[in-house]
Amino acid sequence: MSPPDDLLEAALEERDYYRAVAEQVGRKVLSDFSDLSRLITTLKRTETLLRSSGDELERKVEERTHAVMHANAELRAEVIERARAESSARESEEMYRLLAETSPDSITVVDLSSAIIMLNQQALHLYGIPAVEDAIGRSIFQWVPPGEQEKAALSFQRVLSGEILKGLELELTRHDGESFWASVNASLARRADGEPRFVIIVSTDITARKRAEAERLRSQKLESLGVLAGGIAHDFNNLLTAILGNIGLGLEFCSDDDLSQCLADAERASLRARDLTQQLLTFSRGGSPVKRRLSPLKVLAEAAQFGSMGANVRCELQVADDLWSVEADEGQLAQVLNNLVINAVQAMPEGGRVGIVADNRLLSEGTLLLPPGRYVRIRVSDSGVGIPSENLQRIFDPYFTTKSNGSGLGLAVAYSVVKSHFGSLEVDSQVERGSTFTLLLPACAMKVSSAPARARIHGSPTGKVLVVDDDPAVREVLVRLLTALGSTVVAVADGEAGVREYQEARKLGEPFALAIVDLTIPGGMGGREAVERIRAIDPEVKAVVSSGYSNDPVLAEYRAHGFCGVLPKPYKVSDLRRVLGEVLGERP
Numbered sequence: 001m002s003p004p005d006d007l008l009e010a011a012l013e014e015r016d017y018y019r020a021v022a023e024q025v026g027r028k029v030l031s032d033f034s035d036l037s038r039l040i041t042t043l044k045r046t047e048t049l050l051r052s053s054g055d056e057l058e059r060k061v062e063e064r065t066h067a068v069m070h071a072n073a074e075l076r077a078e079v080i081e082r083a084r085a086e087s088s089a090r091e092s093e094e095m096y097r098l099l100a101e102t103s104p105d106s107i108t109v110v111d112l113s114s115a116i117i118m119l120n121q122q123a124l125h126l127y128g129i130p131a132v133e134d135a136i137g138r139s140i141f142q143w144v145p146p147g148e149q150e151k152a153a154l155s156f157q158r159v160l161s162g163e164i165l166k167g168l169e170l171e172l173t174r175h176d177g178e179s180f181w182a183s184v185n186a187s188l189a190r191r192a193d194g195e196p197r198f199v200i201i202v203s204t205d206i207t208a209r210k211r212a213e214a215e216r217l218r219s220q221k222l223e224s225l226g227v228l229a230g231g232i233a234h235d236f237n238n239l240l241t242a243i244l245g246n247i248g249l250g251l252e253f254c255s256d257d258d259l260s261q262c263l264a265d266a267e268r269a270s271l272r273a274r275d276l277t278q279q280l281l282t283f284s285r286g287g288s289p290v291k292r293r294l295s296p297l298k299v300l301a302e303a304a305q306f307g308s309m310g311a312n313v314r315c316e317l318q319v320a321d322d323l324w325s326v327e328a329d330e331g332q333l334a335q336v337l338n339n340l341v342i343n344a345v346q347a348m349p350e351g352g353r354v355g356i357v358a359d360n361r362l363l364s365e366g367t368l369l370l371p372p373g374r375y376v377r378i379r380v381s382d383s384g385v386g387i388p389s390e391n392l393q394r395i396f397d398p399y400f401t402t403k404s405n406g407s408g409l410g411l412a413v414a415y416s417v418v419k420s421h422f423g424s425l426e427v428d429s430q431v432e433r434g435s436t437f438t439l440l441l442p443a444c445a446m447k448v449s450s451a452p453a454r455a456r457i458h459g460s461p462t463g464k465v466l467v468v469d470d471d472p473a474v475r476e477v478l479v480r481l482l483t484a485l486g487s488t489v490v491a492v493a494d495g496e497a498g499v500r501e502y503q504e505a506r507k508l509g510e511p512f513a514l515a516i517v518d519l520t521i522p523g524g525m526g527g528r529e530a531v532e533r534i535r536a537i538d539p540e541v542k543a544v545v546s547s548g549y550s551n552d553p554v555l556a557e558y559r560a561h562g563f564c565g566v567l568p569k570p571y572k573v574s575d576l577r578r579v580l581g582e583v584l585g586e587r588p
């Protein structure tokens with residue numbers, strides 16, 4: 001081969017080579033190019049994708065941030081709310097604690113088996129429990145006496161079944177055994193899921209109200225009996241006036257010993273009947289005692305003497321040196337003390353000691369029955385049979401008696417007298433140990449003036465006497481008595497006739513020295529009006545008022561009504577003579 005050929009060949013080879021290379025490269029470039037453009041496309045898509053997912057991410061982040069912020073705010077609000085709830089729970093707990101502590105009622109919380117979980121100060125006080133520890137865990141029923149157990153247990157069951165208990169009145173026993181009345185309210189407290197949890201019991205002490213109610217009932221009973229008793233006693237007194245007057249006359253003019261004895265016995269029986277009538281009259285409606293300021297000493301001494309009359313009973317009297325005086329009807333006060341002393345003596349059939357103690361009491365607070373002030377306290381005690389608790393409420397009732405020969409009026413009378421003297425009468429008694437009756441009477445502010453001066457009795461009254469009485473038997477016996485005492489008597493049946501007689505007698509120049517007038521004349525002019533009319537004729541008239549209602553207020557205040565003497569029926573000859581002496585003795 002020639003060199004140009006060689007050269008050519010080499011050049012051709014080289015050309016081919018480069019062509020191949022070029023081809024190769026070209027193909028490669030081409031494919032690279034498509035790769036690249038694909039790459040670019042991918043890149044672009046990726047970029048777009050990236051951008052859009054970046055946006056999404058940002059949105060999501062934003063969303064999340066927002067949610068977190070919201071949750072934070074909610075959390076913060078909840079924290080605040082919780083804090084507030086906690087403090088208000090604390091406040092409300094404090095409020096309820098204070099409420100329980102300041103409540104005037106007793107509040108006790110018990111579990112479903114009645115065991116005490118909690119109780120307030122008032123409950124401790126009401127039940128007389130020394131300390132909270134003495135009550136926690138113990139049953140609320142421990143203060144319910146046997147007689148009330150059934151009622152209380154039934155009510156508790158009803159509360160457990162969801163009923164609200166209101167105003168159940170129970171007589172309960174304090175820790176020290178003393179009994180008291182409570183009004184009980186109770187309700188069941190439940191858990192949030194409705195399960196019963198505990199029972200809240202709120203009790204109020206209503207002993208004072210109960211006592212006042214019993215007192216009111218007793219007064220009402222006495223009042224209605226008074227209407228009846230007053231009527232009977234009035235008629236009875238008229239009868240007794242006639243009987244006693246005639247007996248008196250018989251005794252005075254009878255020389256036969258046997259007859260005298262009979263009459264004396266009849267007089268004694270009549271006087272006992274008078275005492276019984278007096279007891280009845282004390283109940284009488286409108287009956288007011290004839291009060292004057294007096295020292296109870298005399299009445300006390302007489303009662304003590306009276307108590308010692310039984311052979312085997314000793315009566316000891318103990319009186320404070322400076323004993324205050326009282327404003328009282330002496331007769332009625334004596335009646336009260338005698339009734340108490342007789343009961344004390346009768347309570348000790350085997351004999352024993354009756355103690356009468358009198359002293360001064362200053363009530364700074366006042367009690368249920370009495371306002372604050374100065375009182376004279378009289379206690380009558382015995383060591384006798386005592387009074388069972390079931391009878392304690394009834395002993396002051398009229399006609400309540402446990403004695404075969406008792407009338408059951410003694411304490412009813414005593415109670416009634418004490419009431420009309422604005423005092424109180426209470427009893428404290430234990431079976432087989434004895435009883436103490438405590439009497440409180442308002443004391444007088446001033447010193448006792450000595451007993452009213454008695455006019456001297458100038459023997460028998462002489463002169464003319466006018467008698468005004470609707471009862472013919474009373475008129476008749478008065479005429480006989482006064483005549484026997486040396487007077488001239490004119491007797492009429494009513495006030496009008498009396499005024500007429502008085503006027504006539506003056507006109508004739510034979511005036512009456514005295515008029516004895518009956519206070520109440522059914523269907524006619526009574527004594528008060530008659531004396532008023534007579535006074536218009538003769539301002540100097542001497543008039544004595546008499547009445548079968550021996551505790552009529554007019555008798556108590558006879559001077560204020562224009563009379564100068566008083567003769568409660570029935571009276572003995574000696575009473576009549578004394579009053580006449582007093583009245584006529586006042587004549588200058």
Ligand SMILES: Nc1ncnc2c1ncn2[C@@H]1O[C@H](COP(=O)(O)OP(=O)(O)OP(=O)(O)O)[C@@H](O)[C@H]1O
Nearest residue numbers: 343344347386395401402403406407408409410411
């Ligand atoms: N000191 C006492 N000790 C025991 N029981 C008493 C005492 N005082 C009163 N009682 C009881 O109270 C009842 C009523 O007494 P009250 O004085 O009213 O009537 P009485 O004594 O039975 O009858 P009366 O007094 O009319 O003759 C008595 O029957 C008695 O049961």
Ligand SMILES: [Mg+2]
Nearest residue numbers: 339343410411
């Ligand atoms: Mg009696």
